[in-house]
Amino acid sequence: MARYELVKRSVALITLTNPPVNALSSAVRHAMAKSMEQALNDPKVTAVVICGENGRFCGGADIREFAGPLRGPPLVPLLDAIEAGEKPVVAAIEGVALGGGFELALVCHYCIAHFKARLGLPEVTLGILPAAGGTQRLPRLIGIPAALELITTGRHISAQEALKLGIVDQVTEQNACEVAVEFALRAVAKPLSSRRVSMLTTPCPPDLDALLEVVTMEVKKKARGVMAPLACIQAVRAAATMPYSKGIKRESELMATLFNSGQARALQYCFFAQRTAGKWTLPSGAQWNNSKPREIRSAAIIGLGTMGRGIVVSLARVGISVIAVESEKKLLETGKQMVIGMLERDAKRRGVSASLNLLKFTLSLQDLKDVDLVIEAVFEDMALKKRVFQELSKVCRPATLLCTNTSGLDVDALAGVTDRPHLVVGMHFFSPAHVMKLLEVVCGPRSSSETIATAMSLGKRMGKVSVAVGNCPGFVGNRMLKPYMDQATFLLEEGATPEQIDKALEDFGFAMGVFRMSDLAGLDVGWRIRKESGLTGPDVDPKNPPRRRHGRRYCPIPDMVCEQGRFGQKTGRGWYMYDKPGGTNAKPDPLIQNLLEMYRSRYAIQPRNISDQEIIERCLFALANEGFRILEDGIAARPEDIDVIYLFGYGFPRHRGGPMFYASMVGLERVLERLEHYHQAHPDVPHLEPSPLLKKLVACGSPSVQTWREHIKTMHSHL
């Protein structure tokens, strides 16, 4: 857990050995304490260097240990002892120094960082704060404003930025450990008092209160209802106003308020869920670690609409040659200009040169014959997509993978028109595709494990969080969205307003409520789909009574909004009104209020006062209920996959963990009871009927979300 060696006859080299990230587990802390004691007591040792095995200094505390009782020596006294020691200690930072790893570096008297190293205090993203002295030492070292920014955001910084801020003493392109040993030898006998950061006085701006107030406002705006950043600000205030001995106590008190909170549990769950999601597995036994992805050097994108353009940018910026295809010259030219602009802006932001030489634009599918992979991103129309896939099947070499970016159509039906159904897979990006991190990899029943592995690995290469899902209408994300949005519109019928529903959801933590989000996405797409499926418009079966379709409750208000040409932000009117077409400042619109009143009086609906609690329960429990069905149907392999999809694709607040984790935090029994209650009140809404899996889990004593998988006995997994 920590290796102790004597090098250059007088330097104790302590290497943390806890792969993969040398986390400070109880065993590591124990070994470190012993090694430090040995180094400080051995008269031959004049200096100490601390480094991490395998080119990684330290990824911080072992997050897995947070769930249990504290074992082993606590970190704070161990770090205090390193700082107080009479022999110089040098940190040799390679790879990462994060969280407790960064705090360890802060107590070392000197720091050498490899030029590729990254440092940061990401505790806030786990719902806690840097409670091993980080909130007290960093402000003393780099001042309040810079420390506040790093601690409240959890941002990682480069070695170069750390040097500029005065966190590290030297950045090297050589082996940081060897450089640190030489450095340590030179540091012997130099006075250490000025190198003990806890002894420094925090440089305090004259307008401390005003500064803290501004940061507090910013944090509250960015992360509504999130506790950890606010606690971080209070801890930093203590560093400015108290001596270290008192500040460290304040830090510990604040940590205690966060450590066992639901938010901390949710955020730590998200950390592991994100990593679990990459570990896809099929009932056949094929999985992430036994299926080899193909190497993709070249790709083609068909369709240069918003989605296609974003996908081209995502591919080109990771070095893949891309051929972009459009059907008309004008569309091709417009798409080309936009892609080039996007790539140039992106490259400027990242300080690299734009990879324009990787791009080719064409009107002919014939140009795709040699590419490794094609992603179709044409209009959401099955007949058109089938024509494209038939054509690709003829044009592309037999080994080319054929992928579709459909957001909900049948991937297997597309595979069926090709000569290579095993090489067909869905790659469902989210708009804007070069920004949004989520990728649903839709596995058709005939997609081979190599095809799935390739799509998952390509997603990772593009910096996406890829989740393997089964093939059904809407897959996971959009299938779950329907009951959620249905509840929101039913609540409108019953007496709520768009702004009331949005506010309840935004107070819950969503960046945008459902109606503001729909206005942003555009209301016409859903309207067209409803028309095509005969739910509204001239094809509606006249036998349907009003407000009912296929024997279920149906709310026509979204259709009525669209009939008035209100398609959302792009038309300046939607559920809200905007200053101009394309405007973003949403204001409640009296015309919508009138429309709702007329609608309710036409159908003799007596509006009632609807509480925020009912809004949250009906929207979110209906959402989770569909998630349980998705698990039963084998469309998602585990609740973590669903949660990751909602966190990265639908703006679900991270501090709530995702819809399935949230349901488990509320208590499955309570969710079941509320769904039963609402279903009784609305028997014509099947989505409110509790799913068999939810009932089964409650009957099994509501096990923790990580173990639900054991209770799902899916007969026909779609994965």
Ligand SMILES: CCC/C=C/C(=O)SCCNC(=O)CCNC(=O)[C@H](O)C(C)(C)COP(=O)([O-])OP(=O)([O-])OC[C@H]1O[C@@H](n2cnc3c(N)ncnc32)[C@H](O)[C@@H]1OP(=O)([O-])[O-]
């Ligand atoms: C008093 C307390 C004060 C201090 C508090 C803290 O320090 S809080 C901590 C503050 N620190 C952080 O928040 C840093 C969190 N870590 C990271 O940000 C990244 O892991 C990384 C940048 C270090 C490496 O990225 P990468 O893409 O190269 O690798 P990867 O991400 O895929 O991880 C590989 C494996 O390691 C696992 N694992 C990783 N870290 C930890 C951990 N600390 N613990 C346990 N496990 C950890 C991870 O789950 C995965 O396991 P799997 O799935 O293979 O079983």
